[in-house]
Amino acid sequence: MPTEFEGGLTRVTLVNDGDDDHHAMFIRLGDTVTAEDVDAAAANPDFGPMIGLGDILGGPNGAVPGGGRSTVILDLAPGDYVVVCVIPDADGVPHYIHGMIAPLTVTESASALEAPDSALTVELVDFDFDHLPAEIPSGQQVWEVVNVGQEPHELVVVQIAPGVPFAVIEGIFGGAPAPAATPGHDKSESHEMDEASPAAEMAASPAAMGPPFVTVAGIAPMNPGFTNWLVLDLEPGEYFAICFIPSPAMG
Template sequence: MRAGRVLVAVASAAVLTGCVTVNEQAGPGMMHGRGATVVRSTCAPPVDASGSTVVVMLGDGGMMRRMHGGTAMLRAVPATVPAGPVTLLAQNMGRRTHELVVLPLAPGESVGERAVGVDGTVDETGSLGEASAPCAEGAGDGLTPGAVGWVTLDLPAGRYELVCNLPRHYAAGMVDELVVTAR
């Protein structure tokens, strides 16, 4: 478990600084299990010194069971930032394609409570943006395993639900809350 956390921290730091691609063999009990190849992205968003950066880790499968006790994960670090420009850097650490969609939360609403439609997704009406284009900002066809995408938003104080809205991912627990505080 400790080795996995160290690898996650190193990967996140590398992505934020514009790392080079690394293909490595994961040892037993690490990120993707025995002997699996772990791929890291080569791109990073433009850095805005006046804003905040939130790393959003997206994942599924065995790694998530070992690290978080579940089969799907969407985790924002840090979970609280000041109002203003916020870059959400989505990093797909799983085996399936994922995306990141930012939805505002109304007072009294909680994360994970949106109605899931027959297509396995939630209504994106009111979405503030998404990160689903590999090595680019904004919307695309999804982040494949190892890919990174980002979106920069000017967020006022409030609460936001971060979701993966690919079919059945929200219902599987790919949701987290981002709190934006007044400056």
């Protein structure tokens, strides 16, 4: 990835050429953060200091290993950033410990871009996904995703294998990950989402768990008050949405 580019609304695509799940989480460093602070956080397997470096702005998430892609549009203010992956490996070690951290400088934009047209707006709340329809059309679309909660949240869109009942998914996660939109239909009613799972930690992800589902897209963790636009191309089928971030207050 480049080390410097203009800010403003920016389209970012993550191509996952690895064998594990990855995301690209953008952190705008606080004004008092030093290079030594970044180095210390990058050497600490506890990702708390990493996400404490500044504002977490989201980024692409959910690209399936082996060449999968995930695209988001996010609004980048000028400043110094790091782009990291905090998803852990099989031993629970965050990927940034293995080198998945990159510095980035964002400069002033020469021209202002308008926000993309969105098919729907999903609000991330504590602990739910508001205004995510139960059924939506398949195909290309953009979702505006806004964190209106009090804690960091992410949104991962996961496709369920054909013929697998949602009860199987609930059993795997030990709780109630929420059934997301079903592409292939056009129905605008809202669907209130249940809390993903008390065990929904940033210690696993759907693709790492294998069948009967696979991640297709998503937005990396972002702090309250921030917005990403998720670019999707959904096949007809059954899906669910989930957030893997543990609550700082509830665990």
